[in-house]
Amino acid sequence: MSRRVATQAPDLPGYEYQRLLGSGGFSDVFLYEQKLPRRKVAVKVLLTDELDQQSRTQFVAEANVMAQLSAHPYIVTIYHADVSADDRPYFVMEYCSGPSLAERYKRERLPVEDALRIGIRVAGAVATAHAAGILHRDIKPANVLTNDFGWPALTDFGISSALEEELPVHTTTFSRREAATAVPNDSTTRQSVGLSVPWSPPEMFEDDPKPDVRSDVFSLAATVYTVIAGHTPFEIPGRSNGTLDLIGRIERGAITPIDRSDVPRTLVAVLAKGMASRREDRFATAVDFARAMQRVEMELGYSPSGIEVPNLVSSARPERETADSGDETMVRSVSTVLAQKPAPPAPVAPTPPPPSAAARVPNPSAASAPDAEATRLRGMPAVAAQTPAPASEHTVIRSSLVPAPAADPPVVEELEEPPSKRRTGLIVGILAAVLVVIVAVVVAVALVPHTSTPKPAAHSAGGDDGTIQVSSVPDPKLKSAVRSADGTSVTFTWTNPKPKAGDHYEWQQEGTTHGAETTNTPTATVTGLTPGSAVCVDVRIIRSGVASPNPLKACNP
Structure with missing residues (x-):
C-alpha cells in the first residue's frame, strides 16, 4: 500500500512552519514554531480532499474532546483551533519531541519497570476520559507519544465517541468477512479507518460492534504487552500473521507467550486478564487494571506509580446564590487511587482482669486516660513488654504511662507472721515462679518458626460470657x-x-x-x-x- 503525498503546510498567522511530522488518513501534522509565546507546537490540519460536513464535525469534536481532557498530565494538550486562510480546519497542540511507543518497541524491548510505569500513567489518562464519558477506541503504541519531560502522552482522539453514542459515520469496522480479502502479512500497517487490528478486542470484529470501557482496557493491555514482548500480542514470529490470522487468534484468546525471563508470572496473568476474549472476564475499569499493575510493581520492589484521576465536576452543578460568588476561589480536590484497599483494623481481643498487685498500686496517669485505653494498658501481659510485635500500618504507637510517685507513702507497720503462714507463702511463691517459667517456655516455642509441614489448626479463646470463641x-x-x-x-x-x-x-x-x-x-x-x-x-x-x-x-x- 503506497503512502499518499502530504499536503502543503498552511500559512498561519503567528506561527512559522518548520517541517512535516506525519500523515494520517484524514489529516497531516506539521511542526511550527509559535512566535508568542515562543515554543514549538504540532499543528494538525484536516485534508481538503472530499471534505464533507461529517469530517468537519468529527474534526471539531476531536478538538473539543482534547480540550476537555488536556489538563491531564498524560494527555496531549491542545492550545488553539481555527480555520486557515485556504479553508482548512486545524488545531494547535503540544509538541511531543520524544519517540512514540511504536518507535520505541521496534528498536528495543522496554524494561519491565518502564513498561509498568507507562502503562499505569496511560491507564490514568484513559480512566479520566472514561469518567468524562469518552471512549478512545484506538489505543495503540503509535498513539502514545513522549513529551519533553519523558512522560507518555496519549493522543489521537479522532475516532473517540461518547459512551452512549453509536460509532461515528466515517468509522468502519473490520469484520471477518472483510478480513478475508485483506492483504496478507500486513498486520502492522493494514487497518481500516477507526480500527487497528493487532490491538483491537474481538467485539470490534462483529457486524454491529458496541465497544465499552472494557474495550479500551483490552487495547491498553495489548499496548503494554507489545512494548514488553517487542511484537503484538497475537503475532507469532516466523508464522503467517495476516489480518485474518490475527482476528482468529484474538477471538480465540491465543496470546503468544512472552519470551522474557525477567517478566514475572503475575504480570503475565494481569495482561492475560486485560486481554480476555470475553469482556466480562476483563478488568471492569482502567483503574482496576492500573491497580493490578501497581501490585506487580510492589511485588518487584518498585515504588507504585501514581494513578492520576482528577475529580470531574459536573457541568450541571447549580450556581452559588451569593453576591460575591464570582470572586470566590474554588478548590478542586484530586482523587488518590491506592494500589490496594486498606484492610479493616483488627478487632481488639478481650483482656484479662488486672492482677491484684496492680490493683494495690495507684496510677493517676492511667486513671485520667479514657476507659477503653486504660483497660487496654492494664491488660497488657508482661511478655509483650519484652518482645513487642511489629507495628502494622494501622498501629498507633503511644507513649507509656509512668506512675507518679506518691508524695507521702503510707507507713505500714510490719507484723510478724506465724510460721505456718510463712511456709504457705513460700510454697505459693514457688508455684507462681514455676508457672511463670512454663508460660515463658510456651511463648518461646510459639515464636520459633516450624520447619515441618504445618497442620490445619484453630486457636481458641474464652469469651466474656464463658463461651469458646474459635x-x-x-x-x-x-x-x-x-x-x-x-x-x-x-x-x-x-x-x-x-x-x-x-x-x-x-x-x-x-x-x-x-x-x-x-x-x-x-x-x-x-x-x-x-x-x-x-x-x-x-x-x-x-x-x-x-x-x-x-x-x-x-x-x-
Missing part, C-alpha cells in the same frame, strides 16, 4: 486459572480473604509425588502439561506455622 486461618479463594496459548502450562491465581503480614502459601499439584511448594505471592504455574489435559492443585494459606483448614482445590479445565 478463629482459624482463612481458606484461599480461586481467582483465575489461565492456560497458556500453547496449552502446556496453567497459571492459577487465588486471593487471601483476610491477609496478614507474614502470610505465605503452599501449593501442590495433584497426582504428583514431590512435596508441596512454597510461595509468597498468591499465584502458581504448572508447566510441562499436555495440551488439553486437566490439571488440579491444592493451595493452603500458611500463617505463623498454621495452615488453613480447608485447602483450595483449583482445576483447569
Whole structure:
C-alpha cells in the first residue's frame, strides 16, 4: 500500500512552519514554531480532499474532546483551533519531541519497570476520559507519544465517541468477512479507518460492534504487552500473521507467550486478564487494571506509580446564590487511587482482669486516660513488654504511662507472721515462679518458626460470657486459572480473604509425588502439561506455622 503525498503546510498567522511530522488518513501534522509565546507546537490540519460536513464535525469534536481532557498530565494538550486562510480546519497542540511507543518497541524491548510505569500513567489518562464519558477506541503504541519531560502522552482522539453514542459515520469496522480479502502479512500497517487490528478486542470484529470501557482496557493491555514482548500480542514470529490470522487468534484468546525471563508470572496473568476474549472476564475499569499493575510493581520492589484521576465536576452543578460568588476561589480536590484497599483494623481481643498487685498500686496517669485505653494498658501481659510485635500500618504507637510517685507513702507497720503462714507463702511463691517459667517456655516455642509441614489448626479463646470463641486461618479463594496459548502450562491465581503480614502459601499439584511448594505471592504455574489435559492443585494459606483448614482445590479445565 503506497503512502499518499502530504499536503502543503498552511500559512498561519503567528506561527512559522518548520517541517512535516506525519500523515494520517484524514489529516497531516506539521511542526511550527509559535512566535508568542515562543515554543514549538504540532499543528494538525484536516485534508481538503472530499471534505464533507461529517469530517468537519468529527474534526471539531476531536478538538473539543482534547480540550476537555488536556489538563491531564498524560494527555496531549491542545492550545488553539481555527480555520486557515485556504479553508482548512486545524488545531494547535503540544509538541511531543520524544519517540512514540511504536518507535520505541521496534528498536528495543522496554524494561519491565518502564513498561509498568507507562502503562499505569496511560491507564490514568484513559480512566479520566472514561469518567468524562469518552471512549478512545484506538489505543495503540503509535498513539502514545513522549513529551519533553519523558512522560507518555496519549493522543489521537479522532475516532473517540461518547459512551452512549453509536460509532461515528466515517468509522468502519473490520469484520471477518472483510478480513478475508485483506492483504496478507500486513498486520502492522493494514487497518481500516477507526480500527487497528493487532490491538483491537474481538467485539470490534462483529457486524454491529458496541465497544465499552472494557474495550479500551483490552487495547491498553495489548499496548503494554507489545512494548514488553517487542511484537503484538497475537503475532507469532516466523508464522503467517495476516489480518485474518490475527482476528482468529484474538477471538480465540491465543496470546503468544512472552519470551522474557525477567517478566514475572503475575504480570503475565494481569495482561492475560486485560486481554480476555470475553469482556466480562476483563478488568471492569482502567483503574482496576492500573491497580493490578501497581501490585506487580510492589511485588518487584518498585515504588507504585501514581494513578492520576482528577475529580470531574459536573457541568450541571447549580450556581452559588451569593453576591460575591464570582470572586470566590474554588478548590478542586484530586482523587488518590491506592494500589490496594486498606484492610479493616483488627478487632481488639478481650483482656484479662488486672492482677491484684496492680490493683494495690495507684496510677493517676492511667486513671485520667479514657476507659477503653486504660483497660487496654492494664491488660497488657508482661511478655509483650519484652518482645513487642511489629507495628502494622494501622498501629498507633503511644507513649507509656509512668506512675507518679506518691508524695507521702503510707507507713505500714510490719507484723510478724506465724510460721505456718510463712511456709504457705513460700510454697505459693514457688508455684507462681514455676508457672511463670512454663508460660515463658510456651511463648518461646510459639515464636520459633516450624520447619515441618504445618497442620490445619484453630486457636481458641474464652469469651466474656464463658463461651469458646474459635478463629482459624482463612481458606484461599480461586481467582483465575489461565492456560497458556500453547496449552502446556496453567497459571492459577487465588486471593487471601483476610491477609496478614507474614502470610505465605503452599501449593501442590495433584497426582504428583514431590512435596508441596512454597510461595509468597498468591499465584502458581504448572508447566510441562499436555495440551488439553486437566490439571488440579491444592493451595493452603500458611500463617505463623498454621495452615488453613480447608485447602483450595483449583482445576483447569
